[in-house]
Every structure is written in C-alpha cells, then in structure tokens.
Amino acid sequence: MSGGEVAPAPRTGLNPARTVAELKELRRLTGDEQGAQRVAFTDPWLRARAFLKERLAELPVEVHQDPAGNLWATLKGESGRELLIGGHLDSVPNGGWLDGALNVLAGLEVMRRVSAQYAGRPPVTLRLVDWADEEGARFGRSLYGSSAASGHFDVAEMSKLTDRDGVSLPDALAGVGVRLEDAQQARQELKNAAAYLELHIEQGPVLEGLGLPLGAVLGTVGVERHVLTFHGQAAHSGSTPMNVRRDAFLAAARLGQEIYAIAERHGGVCTIGSVKTWPGIVTSVVERCEITLDQRHLDAGKLAAMWQDAQEAAGRFAQEGGCTVEVGRLWNIEPIPFDPDLIGAAEAAILETVPTSHRLPSGPLHDAAEVARAGVPTVMLFVQSLRGISHNRIEDTLEEHLELSVVALDRLTDRAMAWIQGG
Structure with a gap:
C-alpha cells in the first residue's frame, strides 16, 4: 500500500477489488475519451442504471424506482428500521469516473457482504439508493432526487427548467417514466430511515496534502x-x-x-x-x-x-x-452538520482501516445534505482525490485507496447497524 498503509483483512464476502473493477467497467460503458457522460436522464445514464440493476438481481433485494426517479434496493432485516447507503450514478458532461459512482458501487459491495453474512436477513433493513440527478448538470438544479425525498422541492419552480436543447425537465422525466407532479411522493422513502451513510471522493486537496487516504466528514458548508x-x-x-x-x-x-x-x-x-x-x-x-x-x-x-x-x-x-x-x-x-455519533463511528471505522483519520468539512454539496435536512442522522466518508481534481476526466484516486474506502464503509455499516439497534 502507498504511504505505508496495510489493508486490513476484509470481512468474508467483501471484495473491494471487485468495486474497482466494476467502476472501470462502468467507465467503459458510459464514458468516452473526454470523460464520463452519465448526464441525468440520458441514454448513458440509463445504461448505468441497467448496469446496477443487473448486479442487484444477484441479491435477495427488492428494487424499485420511486416517484421522483430515485432507484432503491432494499435488503429486508429483522427490524423495519432502515440504514441507507446512498450515491448517484449521474455525472457532469466530460466528468470523472468516480464522482458519485464510487458511492453506489461501494454500497453495492457492502450490501453483498451483509447479505452473505446474515443469509439475506440482517439485523436492520439495509437500503441502497441511487439518487437521480445529483449534479444538476443538465437543468441547473442540483440534488433533484434527494431534495424531492427531503421535501425541499418546489414543483412549480422545477417545471420551468429546460436544458440547453430546450427540453423541459418534465419532458425529460417523462422519458424515464416519472411525472414531476408526483416527485414529492418520494418523501415516503425516508419514513423509516434511522441513519444515512455516503462515501465520496473528497474532490479537494486536503487529504492528499496530509498524506492520508480517508477522512470523516463533519458536514456540508x-x-x-x-x-x-x-x-x-x-x-x-x-x-x-x-x-x-x-x-x-x-x-x-x-x-x-x-x-x-x-x-x-x-x-x-x-x-x-x-x-x-x-x-x-x-x-x-x-x-x-x-x-x-x-x-x-x-x-x-x-x-x-x-x-x-x-x-x-x-x-x-x-x-x-x-x-x-x-x-x-x-x-x-445553511450549513448542515452531520450527526456527532455517526461522525465518531466514521472515525472509528477509518481507524480500523488505516492508522490515521482526519475530520474535515465538505465544500461541495451532496445528497447527504438533503437527507440530513430531512432529519435523518447522516455522515459521510471521504477518500483522497489525486491533485484535488474532480468534474474532470483526469479525476482519479489510487486504487489501493479506493479499496480502503470500501473496507471503511463496510466497517462503518456494521457500527451504524449496531447504533440503530441500540437506539
């Protein structure tokens, strides 16, 4: 490992290298020489969704698209209280291969491990969500899907949005089977949520400057x-x-x-x-x-x-x-601080994975901010970004750091499940 890190032995059923391989395959399917092209509600985005669904079909999960267009996979547990792991497959035009997609595919790998360990019935219900149009690259309104779920959503305002080709948001949504007027019904998806976890590349230079692969996120600015x-x-x-x-x-x-x-x-x-x-x-x-x-x-x-x-x-x-x-x-x-207990759990999970952790705020906004605004205890993990560059085809993270981030998310998942059980 770079920087002297030694990867801990992953739990039985967890294969972090598989996540890296799937990220590369997704890049091949949905990118070109200019970078990722998974702009929301376009054909490459739909291919990315199909790629995810194919892998979810191998698990004992229920998969559905909510009224806003977010995709959910639910592994039912002994308790109806839910632990959510989230991310987004959409990208900016000519974007990077990791932004958003790492969150989803790392969550998929953790869901595989949890399902294997508990024979498809974990102690709490585990849900993976691919939020629709986090980036806002096409219609200029970021966090579309998560804000529909959080309730911070104005249908009249959203209905006026158009892309550069004059296609309206309602028409784009109709193309993927979504009615904008129904989007706010996605709030029902959070009714049993007890905690939300999100892994993301840092998109900045702090962790690289400190020589650290992982950090616990205090909140979004x-x-x-x-x-x-x-x-x-x-x-x-x-x-x-x-x-x-x-x-x-x-x-x-x-x-x-x-x-x-x-x-x-x-x-x-x-x-x-x-x-x-x-x-x-x-x-x-x-x-x-x-x-x-x-x-x-x-x-x-x-x-x-x-x-x-x-x-x-x-x-x-x-x-x-x-x-x-x-x-x-x-x-x-407003600034959105994350849950103090979960920040502590995130730091503990990192320290189970590597010798040193660091707490830092997130300058960019993320779907985690909207989930936290909805009152769900939330935390994020950051993994180092090389050169601090994102939203660019040269966006990158060392593969060994990507694997470490999957391990840390997995450990955080166990801690969060125990926290939910004890709450």
Missing part, C-alpha cells in the same frame, strides 16, 4: 451566493485622466482582492466566479461591472460575518471610486 453590480461613469479611455475616473471595474477589482482577506479572517472560502463589464469596449472606462460572489463556511455565524464584511467592503470601494453598488441574492443554503 453553508453557501451565500450573490451578484454585486457596481455603477460608475462611462468615459473616453484616452481623454479621461486616471484621477477623475469613476471606474466600476476598479471598485469590483478591489473587492476581488479583499475577499481573500475576508476568507482568511473567518476561515472560510470566497470566490468571484464571473465578471461582466459594460459597455465592454476597449475605448471606454467601465460604466457598469457585475460580479458573482460565492462564500462558504461550516459555521453559520462566520458565514454571515463573511457576507457582512463583503457588503461593507463593496460599499467602501464603490464610495472611494465615485461609484455605487447594488446587491442581489442568487441562492443560499
């Missing part, structure tokens, strides 16, 4: 996303002295530098992701500059403080430059 528009004065770029310009871009650019100080001060992250200028010609001082600001933190108070600091800085730079600024909200979500 809160997000504040806004558009700020600075208004100045258009003027000739040749005849207007620098000291009398009311340059909207200059005010915005100063904020672009200040967000790094704001992020460092509060321990979060801030990003200006887009910049638009008007009149947008080389011979004019910028009259109007529109920027988007994305801010994220695991602590709600610190997230609010970062946004307050950004507003104050924007106002100050606008005033200093003879400009004004207006603010519009794009989207926000």
Whole structure:
C-alpha cells in the first residue's frame, strides 16, 4: 500500500477489488475519451442504471424506482428500521469516473457482504439508493432526487427548467417514466430511515496534502451566493485622466482582492466566479461591472460575518471610486452538520482501516445534505482525490485507496447497524 498503509483483512464476502473493477467497467460503458457522460436522464445514464440493476438481481433485494426517479434496493432485516447507503450514478458532461459512482458501487459491495453474512436477513433493513440527478448538470438544479425525498422541492419552480436543447425537465422525466407532479411522493422513502451513510471522493486537496487516504466528514458548508453590480461613469479611455475616473471595474477589482482577506479572517472560502463589464469596449472606462460572489463556511455565524464584511467592503470601494453598488441574492443554503455519533463511528471505522483519520468539512454539496435536512442522522466518508481534481476526466484516486474506502464503509455499516439497534 502507498504511504505505508496495510489493508486490513476484509470481512468474508467483501471484495473491494471487485468495486474497482466494476467502476472501470462502468467507465467503459458510459464514458468516452473526454470523460464520463452519465448526464441525468440520458441514454448513458440509463445504461448505468441497467448496469446496477443487473448486479442487484444477484441479491435477495427488492428494487424499485420511486416517484421522483430515485432507484432503491432494499435488503429486508429483522427490524423495519432502515440504514441507507446512498450515491448517484449521474455525472457532469466530460466528468470523472468516480464522482458519485464510487458511492453506489461501494454500497453495492457492502450490501453483498451483509447479505452473505446474515443469509439475506440482517439485523436492520439495509437500503441502497441511487439518487437521480445529483449534479444538476443538465437543468441547473442540483440534488433533484434527494431534495424531492427531503421535501425541499418546489414543483412549480422545477417545471420551468429546460436544458440547453430546450427540453423541459418534465419532458425529460417523462422519458424515464416519472411525472414531476408526483416527485414529492418520494418523501415516503425516508419514513423509516434511522441513519444515512455516503462515501465520496473528497474532490479537494486536503487529504492528499496530509498524506492520508480517508477522512470523516463533519458536514456540508453553508453557501451565500450573490451578484454585486457596481455603477460608475462611462468615459473616453484616452481623454479621461486616471484621477477623475469613476471606474466600476476598479471598485469590483478591489473587492476581488479583499475577499481573500475576508476568507482568511473567518476561515472560510470566497470566490468571484464571473465578471461582466459594460459597455465592454476597449475605448471606454467601465460604466457598469457585475460580479458573482460565492462564500462558504461550516459555521453559520462566520458565514454571515463573511457576507457582512463583503457588503461593507463593496460599499467602501464603490464610495472611494465615485461609484455605487447594488446587491442581489442568487441562492443560499445553511450549513448542515452531520450527526456527532455517526461522525465518531466514521472515525472509528477509518481507524480500523488505516492508522490515521482526519475530520474535515465538505465544500461541495451532496445528497447527504438533503437527507440530513430531512432529519435523518447522516455522515459521510471521504477518500483522497489525486491533485484535488474532480468534474474532470483526469479525476482519479489510487486504487489501493479506493479499496480502503470500501473496507471503511463496510466497517462503518456494521457500527451504524449496531447504533440503530441500540437506539
């Protein structure tokens, strides 16, 4: 193993190498030289679903698609209380081979082991879910399937969504046997859920920087996303002295530098992701500059403080430059901490697998966030991402780390089942 890790002996019936082989086969079936092409509700996504169903058919499980289009496999247990393991087979266009698919296929392998150990009847009911359209790559609305199950879902708003080819979300769903008006009925799937587990590649550089293969996730960060528009004065770029310009871009650019100080001060992250200028010609001082600001933190108070600091800085730079600024909200979500008991169980499972664990927040959102919002005790495991790159064909993780992650998820599953029994 790299870094001196020695893989523990897997439980009888668990074959982590099989998960890696199945991930490679899924990549062959649903990708091309540009990367994964499993965009939700397309033919490659349907092939991925068929690939999963073929393997589930070998197990004593009940398989069904819920009214939102999520796919569930249920291994009934002695107790009706349910342990859920989740992920998503859909990808972004030209995406990576692991994002989402690792979660599902690792969960499949754990379900095989549990079924074998308990002769198809575990102490609690075990369910594997493939959430529909986690990425939001096609219709711009992430966490579609899990938000339908959590109840954070507006049918009227969703019905207006279209993809770049003009296909509406309702029409795309109809093509896979789903009526958008029925999607909220998926809430019934969580009525007996006692805990939810999700394994995911980190999609960032933290674990690689620490030289660690695995980490326990504290929760998903809160997000504040806004558009700020600075208004100045258009003027000739040749005849207007620098000291009398009311340059909207200059005010915005100063904020672009200040967000790094704001992020460092509060321990979060801030990003200006887009910049638009008007009149947008080389011979004019910028009259109007529109920027988007994305801010994220695991602590709600610190997230609010970062946004307050950004507003104050924007106002100050606008005033200093003879400009004004207006603010519009794009989207926000509160920080979603995971269950403390399950975080402890996740860390213990990691330490049964490798010598060292690390606790870290998730910057990206995941289906786990919606499940936690629904009141289900939730935790995630992260496995190291090489170069911290995801949503890219070069997305990768060492195969030995992938196998370790399957072992850790398996150990966490046993701990979660015992926790449910004792609750």
